[in-house]
Amino acid sequence: MRAMSIDHDQGAAASPLGKPVAYRDIYSPELLFPIDRQGKRAEIGIEPGRLPFVGEDLWNAYELSWLDSRGKPVVALGRFRVPADSPRLIESKSLKLYLNSFNQQRFGELDAVHETLARDLGSAAGAPVGVALQSLAQWPQRRMAACGDALLLDELELDIDTYLPEPRFLEAGPAGDEVTETLCSHLLKSNCLVTGQPDWGSVYVRYTGARISREGLLRYIVSFRQHNEFHEQCVERMFCDIQRRCTPRHLAVWARYTRRGGLDINPFRSSGHFPAPEEAWDIRQ
Numbered sequence: 382m383r384a385m386s387i388d389h390d391q392g393a394a395a396s397p398l399g400k401p402v403a404y405r406d407i408y409s410p411e412l413l414f415p416i417d418r419q420g421k422r423a424e425i426g427i428e429p430g431r432l433p434f435v436g437e438d439l440w441n442a443y444e445l446s447w448l449d450s451r452g453k454p455v456v457a458l459g460r461f462r463v464p465a466d467s468p469r470l471i472e473s474k475s476l477k478l479y480l481n482s483f484n485q486q487r488f489g490e491l492d493a494v495h496e497t498l499a500r501d502l503g504s505a506a507g508a509p510v511g512v513a514l515q516s517l518a519q520w521p522q523r524r525m526a527a528c529g530d531a532l533l534l535d536e537l538e539l540d541i542d543t544y545l546p547e548p549r550f551l552e553a554g555p556a557g558d559e560v561t562e563t564l565c566s567h568l569l570k571s572n573c574l575v576t577g578q579p580d581w582g583s584v585y586v587r588y589t590g591a592r593i594s595r596e597g598l599l600r601y602i603v604s605f606r607q608h609n610e611f612h613e614q615c616v617e618r619m620f621c622d623i624q625r626r627c628t629p630r631h632l633a634v635w636a637r638y639t640r641r642g643g644l645d646i647n648p649f650r651s652s653g654h655f656p657a658p659e660e661a662w663d664i665r666q
Contacts (some may be wrong), residue, residue, distance in 0.1 A: 402649070409482040412474035413505040421614045425621045434620055436465040436635075436650040437657065438613050440476070444643030445514075447483040447494060449529060456632075457494075460660075461502055462511035464649060468611050469507045477642045491516075492610075524661045531585060534599040544606040545620065551601050551626035553591040559630070562617035563587040564598055569636060571605045571615050580612060582638035584619070584653050587655050590629030598623075612638050616648040624652070631655060637663040 405412070419429055427433065442459035449455055459480070463471065479501070488494045495512055502510040543550075569582040584602055586593070601622070605615060620634045631654035637647045645666045649657050 383531055386531050388647065390442070403476065404429060405482045406484040406486075407482060408486040410479065410501045410504075412475055412479040412482060412626050413501060414472040414660075415469035415505040415507070418470055421610070422617065425618050427617075427621065432466055433624060433652070434617070434650040435653050438463040438465065438470065439647040439649065439660075440530060440658075441640075441645050441647070442476075442480055442643060443640065444477075445480055445483065447593065448485060448487045450489045451485055451573075455488075455491075457517065458515045459498070460513040460515075461512075463496070463502070463506050464508050464510075465613075465648075467506040467508035467510075469505065470610075470611065471502065471505050473644055473646065474642065477644060478519075480643075484570060511628045524659070528576045531565040531587075532595070534564055534595055534602075535568055536567045537596055539596055539600055541600055541605045542602050543600065544608075545604060546622070547601065548622040548626050549606065550594075550597040551623055552594040553627035553629070554594075556591050558592070559590055559593050561589040561591075561631075564593070566599055566602045568599070568603055569605060569615075571612075572607065572609045574609050574614070577609060580638055580641070582612070582636045583665075584616075584634065585634045585658065586619075586623065587633045588623070588627070588629035589631040589654070590627065592625070593627050593629070612636065612646045613648045616650055620650040637666060639663070639665045 439461065440461040442461065443457045446454055446456045491514060495514055499510060499512045502512065530556050563585060565583060565585045567583045569584045572578065572581060586598065608615070610618065616636050618636055620632065623634065625627070626633055631652050631653035633649070633651035635647065635649040635658055638645055
């Protein structure tokens with residue numbers, strides 16, 4: 382199979398987003414379009430090599446198919462874990478195009494598909510990417526996500542008129558009386574950095590520290606409504622703003638974004654104390 386050649390200096394504007402693209406159905410790893418993370422991280426004050434968080438971007442792929450050695454189609458679910466400390470994220474439309482290029486490609490064994498995905502995605506991201514494949518013949522099961530023990534903020538009665546990120550909404554009470562709690566909202570909406578198309582999601586904030594103003598946090602989440610940024614970048618911006626404004630001792634922020642183009646993206650960022658959330662589907666995924 383062909384080796385992949387990638388220009389890592391390309392910006393988001395050079396991606397296939399918002400442009401007519403002919404679908405290929407024969408394996409084409411060059412379709413993957415990586416984007417350097419540090420450019421947007423510099424905007425929120427993150428210095429190279431000094432990440433204030435750990436985490437990953439969990440991708441679920443629902444439109445994955447190839448041919449077996451006899452030409453019979455195989456379908457599967459794919460799950461890809463891109464580490465937050467990888468130097469590059471992978472643009473979503475390019476991943477969709479890349480996965481579609483498997484459609485008429487023959488693979489003798491499932492392991493060959495797994496190895497191919499791991500190699501190509503790892504090369505694009507600049508770090509090892511976890512790959513898991515599930516055959517639909519096995520009827521894979523996942524639990525539907527719910528707020529669980531989290532407090533849903535969406536029923537708060539508020540007047541809101543700010544729709545670009547405003548960290549000043551974030552406030553915490555006096556230090557001393559620590560709480561550990563999870564707050565969540567289904568009102569997250571941001572827009573694609575390149576096309577401006579809406580991205581919908583649910584966001585969860587788990588922390589230990591002085592109590593964070595629930596009204597302020599909801600106003601802050603809603604303030605992303607007209608903001609243009611990729612999913613991963615929005616979650617990192619939220620993490621950094623909450624950490625700076627509310628100074629919790631421990632913090633985790635994750636989002637489950639609605640499926641689009643056969644993919645959903647679920648970024649998770651943590652100060653290290655809280656583990657990654659369980660694998661589950663949001664109701665809109």
